[in-house]
Amino acid sequence: MAAVFLLGAVGSMQAKTETIYADNFSNGDISDWSTTGNVDVHDGSLMRLRGTSSASRALSTAGYSAVSVSLTLAASSLENGEFCYGEISTDGGSSWTTAVTVANGDDNGTPFSANSAPAGIDNNTAVQLRFRGTGSTTGDYCYGHQALVSGTGGAPTAPDINVPGSVTFASIAPGNSTSQSITVSNEGSAALVISNTSAPAAPFNLASNNCTTIAAGASCTIAVSFSPTVEGNFSSSITLSSNDPDEPSVSVSLFGSASEGGGSVEDFDPLTGSGNVSRTALTMNTLLNGSDPGSLVDFSHYALPAEAAMPGNQFEGSLELFGEASGGAFDEHKDTFRYTGTQDATRKHLPEFNFEFVQTGSHIVPRERGSIPSAHPEWEYVLTPGRVWNENGDAGYSRVALPFALQQKNANCMHNGVMSFLFKDDGSTSDVTYQIASETCLYYQFDMWGQLSASYTPGTVANSTALVSAYQAEVAARMPTKPLSALAQDYPGTNPAAFATPDGKDPAAISLVGFVIDGTHYVGGCSTRQGAYPYCEALVVPSYSSAKSVFAGGALMRLEQKYPGTFNQSIGSYISECNTNGNWNDVTFGNALDMGTGNYKLASYMSDEGASHTNDLFLPEDHASKISYSCTEYPRKAAPGTQWVYHTSDTYILGTAMNAYVKGIEGSSSDIFQDILIDEVLAPLGVSPTAEFTRRTYDSVQQAFTGWGLMWLRDDVAKIGSFFADSASQTTLNQAQLDAALQRDASDRGLEPLTDYKYNNGFWAHEISSNISGCSNPLWLPFMSGYGGISVLILPNNSLYYYFGDDDQYKWMEAAQEAHSIRSLCQ
Numbered sequence: 001m002a003a004v005f006l007l008g009a010v011g012s013m014q015a016k017t018e019t020i021y022a023d024n025f026s027n028g029d030i031s032d033w034s035t036t037g038n039v040d041v042h043d044g045s046l047m048r049l050r051g052t053s054s055a056s057r058a059l060s061t062a063g064y065s066a067v068s069v070s071l072t073l074a075a076s077s078l079e080n081g082e083f084c085y086g087e088i089s090t091d092g093g094s095s096w097t098t099a100v101t102v103a104n105g106d107d108n109g110t111p112f113s114a115n116s117a118p119a120g121i122d123n124n125t126a127v128q129l130r131f132r133g134t135g136s137t138t139g140d141y142c143y144g145h146q147a148l149v150s151g152t153g154g155a156p157t158a159p160d161i162n163v164p165g166s167v168t169f170a171s172i173a174p175g176n177s178t179s180q181s182i183t184v185s186n187e188g189s190a191a192l193v194i195s196n197t198s199a200p201a202a203p204f205n206l207a208s209n210n211c212t213t214i215a216a217g218a219s220c221t222i223a224v225s226f227s228p229t230v231e232g233n234f235s236s237s238i239t240l241s242s243n244d245p246d247e248p249s250v251s252v253s254l255f256g257s258a259s260e261g262g263g264s265v266e267d268f269d270p271l272t273g274s275g276n277v278s279r280t281a282l283t284m285n286t287l288l289n290g291s292d293p294g295s296l297v298d299f300s301h302y303a304l305p306a307e308a309a310m311p312g313n314q315f316e317g318s319l320e321l322f323g324e325a326s327g328g329a330f331d332e333h334k335d336t337f338r339y340t341g342t343q344d345a346t347r348k349h350l351p352e353f354n355f356e357f358v359q360t361g362s363h364i365v366p367r368e369r370g371s372i373p374s375a376h377p378e379w380e381y382v383l384t385p386g387r388v389w390n391e392n393g394d395a396g397y398s399r400v401a402l403p404f405a406l407q408q409k410n411a412n413c414m415h416n417g418v419m420s421f422l423f424k425d426d427g428s429t430s431d432v433t434y435q436i437a438s439e440t441c442l443y444y445q446f447d448m449w450g451q452l453s454a455s456y457t458p459g460t461v462a463n464s465t466a467l468v469s470a471y472q473a474e475v476a477a478r479m480p481t482k483p484l485s486a487l488a489q490d491y492p493g494t495n496p497a498a499f500a501t502p503d504g505k506d507p508a509a510i511s512l513v514g515f516v517i518d519g520t521h522y523v524g525g526c527s528t529r530q531g532a533y534p535y536c537e538a539l540v541v542p543s544y545s546s547a548k549s550v551f552a553g554g555a556l557m558r559l560e561q562k563y564p565g566t567f568n569q570s571i572g573s574y575i576s577e578c579n580t581n582g583n584w585n586d587v588t589f590g591n592a593l594d595m596g597t598g599n600y601k602l603a604s605y606m607s608d609e610g611a612s613h614t615n616d617l618f619l620p621e622d623h624a625s626k627i628s629y630s631c632t633e634y635p636r637k638a639a640p641g642t643q644w645v646y647h648t649s650d651t652y653i654l655g656t657a658m659n660a661y662v663k664g665i666e667g668s669s670s671d672i673f674q675d676i677l678i679d680e681v682l683a684p685l686g687v688s689p690t691a692e693f694t695r696r697t698y699d700s701v702q703q704a705f706t707g708w709g710l711m712w713l714r715d716d717v718a719k720i721g722s723f724f725a726d727s728a729s730q731t732t733l734n735q736a737q738l739d740a741a742l743q744r745d746a747s748d749r750g751l752e753p754l755t756d757y758k759y760n761n762g763f764w765a766h767e768i769s770s771n772i773s774g775c776s777n778p779l780w781l782p783f784m785s786g787y788g789g790i791s792v793l794i795l796p797n798n799s800l801y802y803y804f805g806d807d808d809q810y811k812w813m814e815a816a817q818e819a820h821s822i823r824s825l826c827q
Helices: 284-289 464-476 484-490 544-562 589-593 612-618 623-632 648-666 672-685 714-725 735-741 813-822
Strands: 017-023 034-042 046-059 064-076 083-089 097-103 112-116 127-134 141-153 166-168 178-186 192-197 204-209 219-226 232-242 249-258 316-321 329-335 354-360 363-366 379-383 386-389 398-408 414-423 432-440 444-452 454-458 481-483 510-517 520-525 757-760 763-767 780-786 790-795 799-805
Touching: 017 046, 017 064, 046 648, 064 083, 064 097, 064 127, 083 141, 097 112, 127 141, 166 464, 204 232, 219 232, 219 249, 232 464, 249 464, 249 672, 284 414, 354 464, 363 398, 363 464, 414 444, 432 510, 481 484, 484 510, 484 520, 510 714, 510 813, 520 714, 544 589, 544 648, 544 672, 544 735, 544 780, 544 790, 589 648, 612 623, 612 648, 623 648, 648 672, 672 714, 714 790, 714 799, 790 813, 799 813
Parallel strands: 166 249, 481 520
Antiparallel strands: 017 141, 034 046, 046 127, 046 141, 064 112, 064 141, 083 097, 083 127, 178 219, 192 232, 204 219, 232 249, 316 354, 316 454, 329 444, 354 363, 363 386, 379 398, 386 398, 398 414, 414 432, 432 444, 510 520, 510 799, 757 763, 763 780, 780 790, 790 799
16 A cells, blocks of 8 residues: 655745754654653664554744644554554644555555645644554554754744733722723734723723724723722723734733822821720830740730821831740640650741831831741741831830741741831831741641840832832732621621531631622631731631642643643653653643542552652652652552542642643743743732742752642632632633533543542532532532642632631531522532
8 A cells, every 4th residue: 555645735935944843863862752652762763653652742833934844754564454644733732634644565664754734834832743653563663753844934923912910090089080001012923903892890991992903013002090989999800802812812900999088109008096005915115125935915916906097107128036046935736747846946936037028008018928938947937918007105116017927848837927016217126026826737736926126227128119019909909808797698698607617617727718709708717826817818828739729720721721732741741750660651631630640559548648658749848859759659550541549749740741841832931830820820810929929849940839839818719719610701721621620511520539529620529419409400519628628619609618727627518508598509
């Protein structure tokens, strides 16, 4: 049988023809090809495929026209009906064009070549090449000799829209109006056509809009006015639809506030109290003349008092503490792993503290957010914004309360506290008192408190104006909140206790709890061993394994939307450490996300994850150790995609593979967390800078953990969860994969960890129809889950329920039933 050549029309090649990609396999390296079946290097210079197998390579032709692909292929030992193919895909692997075929009769090792230029291959980020064999035994061979892709550089690229993620209006008095211009830029090399610009909700309004068709490299403006008639914080957005192939729909969030007398950077969030505060603890005398460690007090003494007056001093500069390593007191409540016992240890003391802050009105903002590495062997600070005010009894000083947390190095537990001190413009400052009396941590619980000497060095903080502007936008963009108790008034007949402490959960074990419905965030929690935590909006909670849903699931579904076929990429093609045992070449990104790699030791529920050898993943601080364990610990036991076995190591592998995949497409400086998850998924939701942190390895690789290690404020949880709860028509993530994750596709429920439970695309689900009245059909409720007692329910009635706790209890059925009483969950 003769060899078959399917030749496409080849564009005329001009003098500027360039090689886009070339591989003749002469170096014996095929690690950049994604393989399935039996694929290796033969004689050090040929890619050899045995039996039914394939090897594919993703690449981008962005910026090139007249693209041509040349594939060279040979075969041996084929029988009738067995073929070797050289193929090209222009849609990320969803469909393929055959360029060259070798069949029985031409299978004598003679190379056959063909050039092809399928429609749509020019200027395309989703091109794939593939060699494929259909032999019935490993004695049937296909040989890849060469893959060459060339094209003319300087081709018109697609239009590329660029708009700011948010716009914040200066605070004004009700009845006044102000406006802002939004610049819409086309950073591509083809005309950008804006087909629709949605109108924002009042009190925002489109004042003018000249954005229709924007030439390459040009820009236009949209004027938006802000005209509040009453006091309050307001938010809305405008959405632009265009022919940008990557972002056909983008949104710009709008934020503004109104108060009598207006506002400015100097009097942001003005306080109206007289300053006449009656204080029995943390008095001026205590802060100026007290001694370390002092004593634990109720957290109400760290709170902003009702009669607090606007601060008379302005803080900008650095605050440094002294004596951290030996000062303070410590009282242990739980130490499962016997970290400290009764002896003195570094865990019993604060790390060194020397950080910059800037003040805006009655708020103070740290320059650094997230977990801040230091020389301390155990702890890292997490700093969040606090408050500043005046009290008449402070003799002209202004008083500061700084929420902070200690996070265990290389881990995810969070221990929340508050600092307080007095200061003046001239640098005068009191001691700093601090205390920690709560945590979100199952295995290590303690109180820590003290009073340390400090110094304030006034000075200009770099980019302070931008820092203040971003913080004001963050506050304005927060979802409106009410206490959980308000549900009884807003939705008569509702029992708020069903949300606050579902199924009898201990309120002392709940750091944060909330329910979001109809755009309002009903909040609770914040209990500590010393009263209520005073700054619940700034209390930090760890993600633990809910990151498997948000990070691993969100990032992979975003990649699938941008580059179709990403779910089917092979792990072994992107991680050399996973190629040592052959167990990962047929495992896809989607298999790893589903906990269905087929590589495991014990299939019983959580047996592998609970074994002591997982310390070899969690304890090392370097990527080499983590990835070596992850790739080699588990033998092959089942076909990928057939057996659910929970491994955080599988998600670490997935994060590593996704990072390599993104670098191969978008450039070596690209990062799966920052460039994909944050910039393209979470930042458009308006999450805080605290949520833009992930745990990474401490070496030069800085690999994001992916399956754990995020942190959030309560507003971040509400926004992220609400995005999933109301995501039936979003365009950021691949809708089909998102529908599967959230149990909206009855044909794709996922794998089964336990009876009546499913796990799909990083999300859990539980069938609860027997617990919900009136539901005649199966009711699969999707949720995120995290170690120690973290549950985030994506409720089918477009509401969200969550709690972050540390009692190792996952009780939420009563909350789901109460949500059903407000609006039916039945599908």
